[in-house]
Amino acid sequence: MSPDFLYFIETVLNGLMSGVMYSLVALGFVLIFKASGIFNFAQGVMALFAALTLVGLLTGQVPFAHLIHAIFGVEAQHWGAGMPALLAVIGTMVVMIALAFLIERIVLKHLVNQEPIILFMATIGLAYFLEGLGDLMWGSDVKALDIGVPSGGSFWWEDVTREWAAEGSDYFGMYIDKLDVTAAIVAAVLVVALSVFSQYTRMGRALRAVADDHQAALSVGISLRTIWVIVWSIAGFVALVAGIMWGSKSGVQFSLSLIALKALPVLILGGFTSIPGAIVGGLIIGVGEKLAELYIGPLVGGAIENWFAYVVALVFLLYRPQGLFGDKIIERI
Amino acid sequence: MLYREAGDFKTSYRADQQTFPIRSERILFWAFIVAAFAVVPFFINDYWEKSVLIPFLVWSMAALGLNILVGYCGQVSLGTGGFMAVGAYAAYKLMTAFPEMNILLVIVLSGGVTAVVGMAFGLPSLRIKGFYLAVATLAAQFFLVWVFNKFPWFYNYSASGQITAPERLLFGVPVTGPNSPPWATYLVALTVVFVFAWIGKNLTRGRIGRQWMAIRDMDIAAEIIGVEPLRAKISAFAVSSFYIGIAGAMYFTIWFGAVEPTEAFGINQSFRALFMVIIGGLGSILGSFLGAGFLVLLPVLLKNLMVGQLGWATDIASHFEIMIVGALIIFFLIVEPHGLAQLWRLTKEKLRLWPFPH
């Protein structure tokens, strides 16, 4: 194989990997959208918030340390050596569930019959609030997150691929980050788990019923409000997973919440209600971005990853306003 | 005797269509305007200019523009930052290519350039609706900022990648550049905003405004009763981007004087403008001002309180700021979706009836 072709394969593989990351965030969107018709803009910030909390627990940070210092003059950054990873993850999950509960109580309950666009804007407000809260609780510096997810390039894969190159060409093998591979596996497991959950458990069936018809859900015997809390908790869990992956990869920092913006074009391709759609959409965007950067980037000066996904989504919408997997929209009056 | 309608009967449709139908309200408004034009310039200093009044005026302009699109025509846009960038870079290119050009003309032409760009990015709205459209406008946001970063022609190949506004005079007084006196920049911004607020009022109270609102409230029915969606939507995009472009031009020329696209016109500015419109009141000219005033003043107040009075670190204050802004957005959407403008209207109605509540 020629090195050029191998570069192509490497780009596609890397694209698929980063696509999986987008899919992880998009998945959280889809869950909430399906169950409540809410387009949750705060999903990315939830991932950030989860990651911040996790780091805080791992390292034994005192929440609101800066604020406490400012008000009481007490200097208390840490309360101990921190928690073991598993305990910290569980602790973070508890926080995310509490958050889901509060969001339902304080926000959603009051906006039940509002138009989708109003709810959308409310979640933008929520995103801001959580961002401020996260910073205030845990500080806004960039933090490393290490809970033992393998990372770094895979030498084994490098060796294997070097063999593939044509004899005599100076090809040094493909670079693939172990972290990306882990993320892909985790995402796959997550999707399977969610499918099993929604197919085979009573709660899962109720959730699907809500997506189709609110009345039907009531007849299953679970109140709408409980369902919302559960859905937001699951979305919180997905956010935590995404937060761990992204955080391990590039540190826990504000830019993490911006991946939510990247998830939007993914959703447009995949449709807002389809879990496979979110996965496929994420992969398309991931691969498309990397290939575009490789082949079109040099022609126009590079860094087109910033907008490529949105333009793809835009062009795509013009042809299919309902997305890849959505039903054709027929308007009636 | 504030807000008394007694004896204030309308005898013609013209009188009935006035912006301020109640006499005392009219008087109050004009007193306010006279004070803004004739009193404030004598007392303004650097701090009030750069931290309060110019930011308020520039953001009011942007909020006006966005409100026309979102509040009146119902097309949600997250591209405000990108369109402000177009206005700023158009102003820069015009100023450097035509050094003799009057600065007011530069500002207005920059709006014109932005209007054209806005129309192009508005075309998808004919097929895409709701938050699908909001996502599509993100393409404009990121693409435009990228363009101004990537192509050196836009920043005249300057080494820093920044653009810097050269000094321009108006009636012999510098209004851009470091030597411009606060009262001069303030008066320029005030004049521009005043004129375009008036134009905005005119546009929204007539046929075009009604067509925008018809599209917003029920687009299919609007089309069936004769509103052409293409014209209504594209004109809303054009007018809106025109205003936002002017805001961007003023942001660059008379407020900051030097900008760099990624920070100055990032996605956060788009959200900021959107928040102003929501907090102030969707579909309200007055609301655009109230929202802009609120979000400009809030950080100033918080900073004065927390940093100045309590002696906290500035980053704590700014974290509080985003938290409060986020909470307020939710609060307004829940309690008063029509924003501050509606609260003002309700207060007025109470005043009008006072002291007899029924």
Add this chain to the structure above:
Amino acid sequence: MSLVETLPASQRDILLKVDNISLSFGGVKAITNISFDIRVGEIRAIIGPNGAGKTSMLNVINGFYHPQEGTITFEGVPRPRMRPHHAATHGVARTFQNIALFRGMSTLDNIMTGRGTLMKRNLLWQALWTGPAEREEIEHREAVEKIIDFLEIQHIRKTPVGRLPYGLQKRVELGRALAAEPRLLLLDEPMAGMNREEKEDMSRFILDVNSQFGTTIALIEHDMGVVMDLSDRVVVLDYGKKIGDGTPDEVRANQDVIDAYLGVPHE
């Protein structure tokens, strides 16, 4: 009965003619090969059970749906495929089965919006307001005030329509359609969900519109009493097909129509 009775209905000019119209959505056939005409100045009722295709027929007439087959001739001219707003500018106005008012706007603004097709001042004049734009606005406001008087809704002129009771909303919607001074007015169940008294008011308005302004009206209505009182001729649809056409008396005697309304199962 309509008051434009210089000529019997059967001899007046044909305003609108639909020929062999068929319309389907995916697999669902909403309209199958329907032809009928509407004459100048008449009130033409379209009746039929739910799902018969009546609303779809109106949607075809004003260009919202595009039939797969058939032609439409309006005022003697075969009409090409057109967008709804073109139909509106060519004199077709409409009310809707489910109220489709602009909820954020006042009664006055809703009706003024209906006059949009008659207003000419462009964006620049509007921006200036003072002068031509304001004069035009006042001119049209006067016309709209006449409609408001006619429909007896002066007291709700400035009320946001979202706050009005159902019956009044229906009336405002009629006002919005009338504001366009249409030559053909399509009314989709204008009396659905109204009580006796409201129905009588609405019937009176429809008759007055027809007689005072000479407007031709196509009317979808379920209340047979109302249909018999108001209409000059009736076309009956069932399952997307035309099963009857004629004067109210003829239609009432038609066996197919009786079967359809009694729910005789189709073979």
